[in-house]
Amino acid sequence: MPVLKRFVFICTLLFSAAQIASAQNEQFSWQHLPQVSTPVFKKDTFNIISYGAKADGITLNTQSINKAIADCSAKGGGVVLIPQGLWLTGPVMMKSNVNLHVSRAALLQFTDDKSQYPLVEGNYEGHAAVRNQSPISGTDLQNIAITGEGIIDGHGEAWRAIGKDRLTDNEWKALTASGGVLSENGKTWYPSQSYVDGFKTPDAGVIQPGKKLGDYASMKDFFRPNMLVFTNCKKVLLQGVTFQNSPAWCLHTLICEDLTLENVHVKNPWNAQNGDGIDVESCKNVLIEGSTFEAGDDGICIKSGRDEEGRRRGKPTENVVVKNDVVYRAHGGFVIGSEMSGGARNIFVSDCTFIGTDVGLRFKTTRGRGGIVENIYIKNISMRNIVTDAILFDMYYMGKSPGEDSAGDEKAVPVTEATPQFRNFYVDNVVCIGAEKGLQVRGLPEMNIKNIYLQNLVLKTNQGIDIIEGTGISLKNVQLDCKNTSPLINIENSHDINFNNITYSNAQTLFAVSGKRSAQIKVSNTDVTKAVNKTDFKTGADNDSLTIVK
Numbered sequence: 001m002p003v004l005k006r007f008v009f010i011c012t013l014l015f016s017a018a019q020i021a022s023a024q025n026e027q028f029s030w031q032h033l034p035q036v037s038t039p040v041f042k043k044d045t046f047n048i049i050s051y052g053a054k055a056d057g058i059t060l061n062t063q064s065i066n067k068a069i070a071d072c073s074a075k076g077g078g079v080v081l082i083p084q085g086l087w088l089t090g091p092v093m094m095k096s097n098v099n100l101h102v103s104r105a106a107l108l109q110f111t112d113d114k115s116q117y118p119l120v121e122g123n124y125e126g127h128a129a130v131r132n133q134s135p136i137s138g139t140d141l142q143n144i145a146i147t148g149e150g151i152i153d154g155h156g157e158a159w160r161a162i163g164k165d166r167l168t169d170n171e172w173k174a175l176t177a178s179g180g181v182l183s184e185n186g187k188t189w190y191p192s193q194s195y196v197d198g199f200k201t202p203d204a205g206v207i208q209p210g211k212k213l214g215d216y217a218s219m220k221d222f223f224r225p226n227m228l229v230f231t232n233c234k235k236v237l238l239q240g241v242t243f244q245n246s247p248a249w250c251l252h253t254l255i256c257e258d259l260t261l262e263n264v265h266v267k268n269p270w271n272a273q274n275g276d277g278i279d280v281e282s283c284k285n286v287l288i289e290g291s292t293f294e295a296g297d298d299g300i301c302i303k304s305g306r307d308e309e310g311r312r313r314g315k316p317t318e319n320v321v322v323k324n325d326v327v328y329r330a331h332g333g334f335v336i337g338s339e340m341s342g343g344a345r346n347i348f349v350s351d352c353t354f355i356g357t358d359v360g361l362r363f364k365t366t367r368g369r370g371g372i373v374e375n376i377y378i379k380n381i382s383m384r385n386i387v388t389d390a391i392l393f394d395m396y397y398m399g400k401s402p403g404e405d406s407a408g409d410e411k412a413v414p415v416t417e418a419t420p421q422f423r424n425f426y427v428d429n430v431v432c433i434g435a436e437k438g439l440q441v442r443g444l445p446e447m448n449i450k451n452i453y454l455q456n457l458v459l460k461t462n463q464g465i466d467i468i469e470g471t472g473i474s475l476k477n478v479q480l481d482c483k484n485t486s487p488l489i490n491i492e493n494s495h496d497i498n499f500n501n502i503t504y505s506n507a508q509t510l511f512a513v514s515g516k517r518s519a520q521i522k523v524s525n526t527d528v529t530k531a532v533n534k535t536d537f538k539t540g541a542d543n544d545s546l547t548i549v550k
Contacts, residue, residue, distance in 0.1 A: 034319035044078030055085025090116035094138035102150030112158035126306025126339030159247035198222020272296025299330035310341025332362030386435035443469035487512035
């Protein structure tokens with residue numbers, strides 16, 4: 001290679017490397033949000049009627065719809081039209097460069113005939129798993145969309161088990177009269193004996209070495225599908241459509257890039273088993289805007305794989321914007337975890353409302369997950385009638401939390417790659433009217449929750465604030481209107497905690513501090529004279545661990 005060409009070649013490599021490094025180190029902010037590329041389609045339209053589809057609610061249109069999608073993709077892409085009508089179908093397979101357009105007043109109804117959904121090797125709750133084929137799926141695709149103002153229904157009630165206590169008497173009588181199997185105590189309804197067999201088998205869905213899919217056939221009904229699963233797809237758009245009544249999670253995007261969810265309505269029954277709204281798992285460049293979620297589990301949820309399998313995948317969910325969304329009666333309004341072993345970062349949530357959810361802002365993990373959740377920015381959140389915590393940071397998901405036996409007794413374990421981390425959260429302007437507790441922070445003794453900055457909060461709740469195993473927690477301009485004020489603010493084994501301008505209606509005990517690791521707690525610009533008892537030090541806490549500065 002001539003010297004000049006070699007020089008140009010080397011310079012080009014260096015320039016490309018510099019560009020990659022710059023992109024990897026890009027600093028996002030509210031003024032510089034992550035950007036998402038959207039798909040573009042040809043205008044050619046493929047009407048499913050031309051492929052023999054019938055809107056009689058009886059004809060199974062699986063073949064007609066999939067043939068229209070395949071033809072559209074093979075001819076360079078375009079729009080596959082689902083006109084007005086009731087269209088019964090089995091699983092729909094998306095293809096590249098196809099916009100599946102569900103017209104206003106069209107109902108794409110997936111069949112309750114489980115034989116139409118073959119067993120496949122899928123993914124569920126962060127693990128490779130046996131599943132029934134999803135009603136809508138696509139793998140390794142580019143430039144895909146589902147648009148329109150129509151309805152897509154997953155017929156989830158045919159798949160889900162349900163407890164008697166989650167139905168009215170008349171609903172329970174109608175359900176048990178329809179068939180299915182009751183539990184031995186008569187309190188749970190299962191769709192079939194096949195479901196029961198799977199339920200009673202430990203790790204039923206785990207893909208075991210040497211086994212074939214046919215080996216799981218006796219438990220088929222137990223492997224409820226997520227309604228929509230897109231895996232390793234690029235430039236994905238979901239716009240305008242109502243997705244409802246999913247067998248399990250409703251929308252599951254796995255290892256996708258450039259995903260846009262705009263003006264979508266996700267509608268699962270409040271009692272839908274594992275009825276998450278959307279689970280964004282190990283995805284990059286995501287926009288969720290102007291959408292409404294009614295979910296039987298978490299509403300808007302960020303994931304990235306579970307435990308060793310998730311860490312091995314090593315793909316965080318990153319560069320996400322969530323704005324102008326509403327969540328009703330879900331387990332959590334906006335959620336990260338608990339399957340977050342690949343990490344999550346650069347996430348911006350703003351101008352959202354949560355009504356009647358179990359938790360408002362919910363960040364959950366546990367020992368064994370690993371993964372780093374960091375650089376999370378949240379502002380302008382409204383909440384009403386939250387069942388438990390308005391804001392929850394919890395590193396004991398599904399396990400014993402510190403303080404359940406006695407404060408200060410929780411033992412640290414060695415830090416490994418399986419130790420999860422929560423750090424660098426920035427929360428501004430949150431109003432919650434009605435909740436059990438305003439703020440709960442529960443970190444690990446070996447890995448505290450770190451660098452959490454909360455300001456401009458109004459919390460009208462039964463209980464105030466719990467901070468357990470936290471480091472670098474800052475609360476500024478916080479208004480507390482609480483019923484139970486003994487204490488109003490509880491701090492256990494936490495240090496470098498700053499309270500600035502805390503206002504409150506009343507307090508029997510303003511601050512309770514416990515645990516020998518509690519230290520460097522500073523209170524400023526706060527009228528402590530309104531409290532009957534300013535501070536209560538107990539269970540190993542030093543009286544000098546908290547300082548009040550005028």
